[in-house]
Amino acid sequence: MLQSSPISLALLFVTVLLTTACSRQGIYENAMDWERSGAGLEVSQINVGELEITYLRNREANNGNTIVLVHGFAANKDNWIRMAGELTEEFNVYAIDLPGHGDSSKPLDLGYRLEEQVGYLALILKALNIETMHMMGNSMGGAITALYAATYPEQIETAVLFNPAGILEYHNELTELVLAGDNPLIPTQPGDFERLVDFAMEEKPFIPWPILGVMEEKAIANQDINKKIFSDIREAGLNSDFRDAIKHIEDPVLIVWGKEDRVLDYRNGALFKQDIPGAQLTILEGIGHAPMIETPEESAQLFLEFSQPYRSNNDQEKMVAR
Template identity: 65%
Template structure:
């Protein structure tokens, strides 16, 4: 049963709160909380070493497999809420805020290479007592998911990579912009977050303006840590080692890529599929860099079909 929040409900909620003179922050917290609840999720935190890690989990556990969801660069656990709403009836979902992101700790002096972050995921899952699970990741989170699957094969039932980073054999619009000193993934001033949304998403979900405003404020506030993370990944020179690592993945892998992706060229999906021993590539027409946000129902259907044919 789908439990996603309807646009009408968001509109009514926003209008009601505006009329009652609630703050933009209050509107944001209420709307996000309602969307999580509608997806069958609730928020929690856990201490992992010296880091506080925020995450979403099923409001009520079910008798099913576990799915761990890992967001991309500059994103957070709520990027998965729309997809989770199609899965929490049958799966126990954990959507994690990686260190440096969302509501988790944001130290500037820890490692943020992809390998470092795969290690953090391993520690988080150990602390949460999550064993064998399906792992999903988007963009940077897709690369982390692939490295995790290669490093901890006994813990991974399947992996789903949504427009993953890690291989740039085919360049994209983002590469050209970054080379020119203009990174649209790191908002620095008002207007930049809307530009980011326009750049990353081909099929944007409706977001009421008060909520968009709070999202922009938070993104700008995270500029320093985002620049540290981006530089750590960029300067690692990971591609050769990354390609070698993913050849060790033993679990079945589903690669889902939006053909309108301006962040990472969808043609890199063919390179991923050729490198990973048991991988399937699905391309989505009219979708950008985040299929789980832009087309959550179709993404869930692809995942379920993949499990039925390749895993179960």
């Protein structure tokens, strides 16, 4: 999704139309480059085995701690731009396109269960030479973040789970729709992407129509891989292994949940808090499934306040080392 105000995005759109003969794809690419640059980010790629992984990172490195951002199902690295823009001056930010998502490789014969995705993420971070980090994840990425903390506790400084998947004791609108054979998270025809945005978010960002159209085309083109991933992660949500695993998390964990979430019921947050030793829970009124998009400044501030006791010494040590 996009950063910035409706006015600034509209001005960019008009400027592009007046000064170039861009196609919709060209307008989309220019707009995304502008958004990333404004947030202090740039796109990079790395090969991990047979997979090509695309990610965002700081345009300029700094002395701060590292933050790794893990998107949700059928989402991508750009979902973090709005919040990352609040953090790149102080932290080194990496937003990863997981396998099967965004601009990374999308093999249909790969396994996409949560624990498998944790393994892929570990290989990606090893290839990037990231040894310790603060990690944040949304939805499916929140479940992956929780499992990563349980599996690699020595690597995690803090973990923030935005509306995480993995515990489904409380059902809501999505469950009813999926059981009826209608999954609003997987666009398959024109009009479905706008429906997805309306369903997932309460405070929706402004998206100019040419950019929205390209996003929809990409989502529809990815429907086969999205159906495969959804099937794989749905299995993980129906067994007790996930809850058993997160009970062993040793790292500081903050759970943030938008109360108006129609994808994953916010009441599951209390169960995450119950299962993860010492976890904190914040419920955001008037926010849906993607707090980092819907209220990026507040989401970043929650992380800054929560992580402060666990990063100040590291920051000071880095400054002394320099």
